[in-house]
Every structure is written in structure tokens, then in C-alpha cells.
Amino acid sequence: MIKSATPIVFRVILGLLFALLFVSLFRLQVVKGKTYQRIAESNFVRIRRITATRGEIYDHKYRPIVRNVPSHNLYLTSGKIHNFSALAKFLQRYFEISETELHDLVLKQRFKTYEEILLADNIPYETVLILSERMNYYPELVFRIGSTREYLYPNHFTGYVGRINEKEYELYKKEDYSLNSYIGKTGLERYYEVLLRGRDGREIVQVDAQGRSLELFDEKSNIEPLNGLSVVLTIDNDLQEFVANTFPEGMIGAVVVTDIRSGGILAYVSKPDYDPNLFMQKITPEIWTNLNRSEKPMLDRVIHGTYPPGSVFKPITAGLGLDSGVVTEYTKLAFCKGGMDVGNRFFRCWNHSGHGSNNVIDALKVSCDVYFYDLSLKLGLDKFYDYVKSCRVFGRTGIDLPNERNGLFPNTDWYRKTYGKRVGIIGHKVNLSIGQGEVLTTPLQMNAFYAAIANNGLWTQPHLLKQTVGRGRLTREQVMPLTKSRLPMKLSTIQTIQKGLWAVVNAPGGTGANAKISGATVFGKTGSAENSMGRTTHAWFCGYLVTSKPEIVVTVFLENAGGGGALAAPISRRIFDYYKGNLENIKKAAPLPPQFRTVEDITEQEIPLDAEATTDVPTPDIANPPVAGEE
């Protein structure tokens, strides 16, 4: 038998492959061993994240609302820890980080011991100065300058950012968040996280212990961060400040001022409020208790609180009556003798001495409950439900803030589900007609409805974002198109309601006389809603200002304060007065600040009469406009 060549071939191949490995290993470990030892000692060849600068938030005249300020942060590289207990003591003493806390942090990151862990942020500069000498004993600790958010005034719409928590990290780590990342927690910071955040860059740190570059990699392989877009809001800082200050001290409630034509919110106040800057530091137990006191300063009453609207709801009932032809502008309904009998129950009017028999305009003017009781008897509940729904008084408005509340308006099914099959609907319906009973709305929903009435029936989505500036300039439409819809009302119906709202403020005997100003016309409706939260009624005033054209709509809501005409209407008057006085100033467009100008802006200014406007806005880098909020 001939000896096969096969084993020889295999031996040769095996020998060649392993010889190659031996030689390479010798080169790597023996010849270049010293070099690599030097590199290893520096412990410094790694990839570091360059955090993108978060976009700032401005009012409509580019005045800051939220801005970035430098801060000192303390980082820990757990792989460099020498003496764990000494470090724990040091951190306990100066940063109130307990040993177990530290242990947990280090354990959680044990697969990335070379990565820096953010231990504390916003450290006062004095502390940094005091500690920098002691820091020499702890090479694992390092101070770095980062940036933090400064919120220029207390408010509920900006929200705030915070360190990403474990749940959020699991959810979003695919989107390149690290455990040190900040993420918008509430408000606009959360809603427009995608716009504001930008994209983090990467750099290769490759220096030896003496700080010399090791030149293992090309420097240009670093990835530059893309800064976040800055956001310009429809808010007017002056008006916002005025509204916040004119709000009565110690009261609870909300005020929304919206531009009727655009739907842009000019002022957004919920009281009591809180300072978002509190969340930029470690929150002490005292602050935390204070934030959770019974007045709930953290609650955004504009969209997160739902309340019975009371009489500000009446125009909707009136609208349905007029639209369905049950009544006309001139139809007088049941005689008000301080109330009215429905079945075997007596339903009271708010005015116990009675209003007599009224048509719709007078009923709105004096806010006669009996007119609406009587009207509701002629209307079907489910038709009522559909009508209210298309007036968008419940259901989310779609404002660009997270977790907006729905509100509530019941229909027959709802009553059957809640109270059983044999529920009597009529009594409930009578209550609903004056905005009492089960109906619940947010102040923002009422605000948008009154804006639509003022705008002859065109409902525009209330919103805060006007445009973005910075790396890319996007209009609101490009980020997310606004929803617009028509109220279900006929134009004649709207005009009748407008007459009623005019009478409320301007006719003798109207409940909203306190809102009247000179030099412009105010339309509006007062409301004093009974509620389960307290003895006194919620005070409401929803109204709008018309100069030569409709200008702004104001909604004032005061929780358990009393009567709307007496309490809410004067606040509205002050706001209308202020707005009318500063009309020119508020409406004047501010020039784009130099830092946001692009080449096109400058050339455009130099050659002003060239007809062709450049429309090529820098293409948005965001694949999907944000859809945060719904969870």
C-alpha cells in the first residue's frame, strides 16, 4: 500500500499556521512588549462620549426661558479604585453618597470599569476649589466641566431634565443613551427630547501617563457631536411674567392666554408653581415635602387637572339648541323662578330670586340655569355627547406637552356602565346642560373652544412650539403639522353666541362686567362651578379680546375660590388691559439673534429686494418628529 500524502499535507499546513502565530506572538509580546506595557499602564486607551449640547428654549422674541450654564461634575472610574473604604468615606463626607450606594453603582458598571460614572453634578465652584487638593489621593475621581439647565422662571410647561433612570435606560438605550445621560423628564424637555438632545459624539482617548498621544489611531476618526436644536416657543415672556404676577397671591388655579389666529399660547400659568431648578440638585427631604404639599405645586392645572366647567360650558348647550333648531335666537324658554321642576325634583338656578323668561342671549348674559335645564329636556343625550365631542371640549387637544388629560363627557353607555341599566338619564342631562354633573374639562380645552368661537368656528390646536433654531431651522408645521377643525356650529349660531358673550361683559346686568375694558371689546363667559373638592365654587372666566380683529383668548380658572364674575373676571380684565396697552410691543417680530443666523440670512438682508425668498431650510436631521408622551 502506498503511503498516503494526506498526513504530510496536514502537518505542513498545521506547522505553517502555528509558526505564523508563534512569530506574531513573539513580535507582540517580546519585541513590542515594553511599548504595550507603557500603553497598558496609562489605562487610557478608550472611547469617550462627547455629550452634545442640549438645545435651549426661548420665547417668541428669542429671549431665554431655559438655558445651559456650565456646571462642575464629579466622575468616578471604578477600575482605578485603590482603597474602596477610604473613597466611600470621602464621598460620604463631601457628597453624601453612602457606601452601599457607591457599592451598587460600581457593581452595576462592573463590566465597564473603565467608563466614568457620574457621581454628582452641579457641584458649587467653592467645593471644587476646596476639594481639588484632596482629590490627588483619589486618582479614580475627576472633576469635569459639563453643562446644566437653568430655568429662568418657575413654570409648568418647560418641565425639567434629570439623570436617566434604570427603566428609561432599558427603554431608550438603543437610542444611544448612557447611564450618565440626561433625559427630559416632564414638560417640553420630555416632549421635544428628540429635537433638544442632539447626538453625542465619540472621541478616542489615547494618551499615555505623561499625556502624550499614543498615535494608535487616526485622530480624525473621532465623531463630532451634533448639538441639539434650540426651540422657540409662542410664549411671550413679558406677558407670562405679568400674568404670573397678577395672579392673586395664595390662590390656586390656572391662566392660559392664547393667540386666536395662530393657536400659539402666549402665557401658561398654573399656580402654585415650582422652580424646575430644584430638580437640578439633589432634592432634600424638606423640598420634597414642600413639593408634595396639599396644594400640589407640581400639578399642571392647565392640562393635568380636570374640573367641572360650570357656566362657561353653557355656550355649547346653547349652540346645540340653536343648531338643531329646537330654539332660535328669539325663543324664550321656561320661566325662571329661582329654579325649575323636572319630574319630581326641583333644580335650582344659581340666582334664587329668579330671572324670568329669557331668550338665549339674555340667558347667557345673566347665566340663567333654568333656560338651559329646559333646553336640555328637548335634546337627546347621545346627540349632546357627539356635539360636545366635535367641539373638542373633551378629548386631548394635542398640545405639545406630555400626558395631557382627556376630560370627560358621559353618554348613555357611560351611565349604564357606571350606574347600571336602569339609570334615569334626564336628571343627569339637566345637570350636564350647565356644565355640572359628570362633565370634566381642562382649562386648556375651554380655552381652545373659546378661541374657536372667537375665530368664527375654526378650532386650532393650542401649542407652544413656534420654530426651532440652531443647527436646523424648522417651523412648527415641519416638526408636526397643527390640527385644525371646524366647530359643528352654523355661522349664525356662532354669531348668536358671540352676541351672548358680548352681553355677558358689556350689557347692563351681565355677569362678566368686571372684565370690561375701554378701547377694545371683551367677549366672555363667567362660571362658578360646584364641585366635590370643596364648599366654594371654582371660579371660571373664559373670554376674548377683539380690537379691529380677534386678538387673544384668556381662560382664568381659580380652584375653590368663589364666583367667576367676582374673582376670575377682574384677572382677565387686567390681562386684557395689559395686552391692549402693549399690543404693538408684543406683536412686533424680533430680529433673529446673530448666533442663529445662517449665511442665507445675511445675504438676504444685504439684498432685500430680491423677490425670490430662499425656501431651502436646512433639511431636518430628525427622522421622526417626536411622539413622546403617551405611555
Add this chain to the structure above:
Amino acid sequence: MINRKKFDFLLLVLLSILIILGCIAIFSASTTLIGDNVHTDNNWWKQIIFAFLALGAIALLLRLPMPIFDIIVLPLFVVNILALILVLFTPAINGSHRWFSFGGINFQPSESAKLLTILMVARIISREHLNEYRQILYGFLITLLPVSLIMVEPDFGTTLVFWASLLAMLIAVEVPLFYVLLIISPIVSIASSVWWPAIPLWIVILVLLLLRARLSWVAITVAGIANVFISLITPVFWMGLKEYQQNRILTFLDPTQDPLGAGYQIIQAKIAIGSGSMFGKGWLLGTQKNMNFLPEHNTDFIFSVVGEEFGFIGSILLLAIFMGFFFRIIFAISELKITERKVASAGILAYLMLQTFINVGMNIGLVPATGIPLPFISYGGSNLLINAVSVGVILKYLNERGFIK
């Protein structure tokens, strides 16, 4: 079961040594020192459990009567192919569909496919009265079946192992060597097109080798022209590729082009191994390992831990054991007289040898990173099990050989 006169104790001992070294390396790789605190993850005792399971599986295999062993290969192969199809419908892990996981244990059907494909190919191509063309064609077709499924996963690195095994089996089945040369010549032609002076050089070498094999002039001319054509057409193809496709291939060949991705791992592995220097830093004392610069130093980059902690001496020792182990398998191949068993052993040899070479080469920056684990050393239960059973198959063949001497 064990026939003392025929059983290859040396091969079993070498295998056991490799597995024990693996456990030691994994213990170190799963240990992190932070200050005075030591954290050890429980990987290493999982590996020990699997080591015992693996040895148990070899014992079972040796007890299995040969006829039954011969019968079950085909059904197992079919089941394995079905598993390869099924695995494509599992949720993707890191962008590829490779694993079945039940109760914390992950199983890669492509692992067992290596062994079963080798056994299948060996069975088919060593039938008598097959000419070389059929041997090559059948071997190619059978291998293509699992390979095409694995390409879909996608797992390019693993498929290389299949082709290498096929080549080794063709050599073992005594297909004339010039066929093997012709099979690999297009690959060399593509590679030579990178630098044009290499093309004529390679063609000359090819023609000379074919002349030595006494091929007809016609065949040599056809082979030569075909190869020239391939090396000239490659740049045209290259230009036709989109830039990102080009980049992907370039980073695969040279990872330092992508320092934030694959290149980062390679350089960290090189720093770890290089800094181990001559004598290493000592067991559990590797600083680079401790900093966890490498995300997968339990599995694909286990050699970097060995290199760092045991230095050049330790690495060479480990490679020497591997080498002895492979030489022993080659010795076994020459001992086996039944063609099918010889061919299967050659396939198993090629697959273990190539994986070892690729993995170590990847750790020291010699070959592109392909995500192939180091046999017997890397952490991974199913991997260890299949590799050990493959060696078990060779042990069984040796055990069953007759006295022809």
C-alpha cells in the same frame, strides 16, 4: 467500551488539559477586582458543569454501537438543517438570528451543523466508484445546504470553517491535489488583484504547479486564462460597489479603519496581550482584563486574558498543547483505514484547527475579527459540548479500528 489496546489515551489527556486550562482562563476572565473588592461571575462553574457533561457525552458516544452511530447521522443532519431554518425566525440578538435560548442556555444550531455536515460529507464522498468530479460536486452541494442557511443568519465567519473542512476532506479522500489548487485559485486571484504585480506572479506559480501535476496543456491554458480574467474583473466589481459596501469590506479586512467599532476591540486585545510581555502579569492580575476594555473577553477574546496574565511563555505553552493535540489527530488520521472515518477525522481536524488559528490570529491582530470562539477554551456550553463530541467521534473511530497492520 474502551479497548485498552486501541484507545488513544494521549488524545483524551490533551483534550482534558485544554478544557481545564479553559476553566482557569474563564475564572480569571469573569473576575473583576475593584479596589479590594473581588467580584466573580458564575460563568466558570457553568463551564465546569459543561466540561463534565462533555466528557460524559464522549463516554456515551464510545458505548454507542457503531451500526447505530452510522444510522443516526442522516436523521440528525436533517433535524439540524430544520433547526437552522427555524432559528431564522427567532428574535434577533445583536442583529443576527443565531441562537435558540431555553432557560438561560443558548444553543447555536450552526455549531452542531459543523460536525454533522462533516459526517454527512464524509459518508457521501467516500463511497466507492465515485470519480473526483462527483466527489467534489457532492461535497460542495451538501456543504452548501447549511452554509447558505448560516449566511442568512448572518454569520459569515462560521461558513469559512465549513469550506475549510470540505477542502480538508477532499484532500483526505485523495482527490488529486491540483483539484484543490484549482478550487482555491479564484480566491487567490481575487486577493492578488489588490496589487497588480502580484497577478502575473501568481499566474506563473499557478501554471508551474499545474504543469508539475501533469495536466494537459488545454486544461492549464483554460485555468490560466480564467484566473487572469477573474483577477482583472475584480477591480471592476469593486468600483461597482457602493461606498458603504466598500467600507464594510475594508473594515472587515483591516479593523483599525474603524477604531470606534471592531478596531477598538482588536487594539484592546493587542494591548492586553502585548503588555503581558514575556512572563505575564500573573493569574487574576491582568489590568486590562480587569478594566473590562473588551466586552467579550469571556468568549471571543479569552486568548487576550491568557496572553496578558501568562505572557509569551504561557501563550506559547497553550499553543504548543494545541499543536500537540492536532498532531495527535493527524496521527489518528493516518492510523484509520476506513476511508469514511479517515475523511471525517480530517474534516474535524480542519474545523478545530481553523477555529483555533482564526481566534488566536484575531486576538493578536493577524486576521480580521469574525466572532469565532477558541475551541475548548472560550466560555460557552454548547460550543464546548460539540467540540468535545467531535473529538469523541475520532476517539470512537480509533477505538473501533481493526487489526489490519
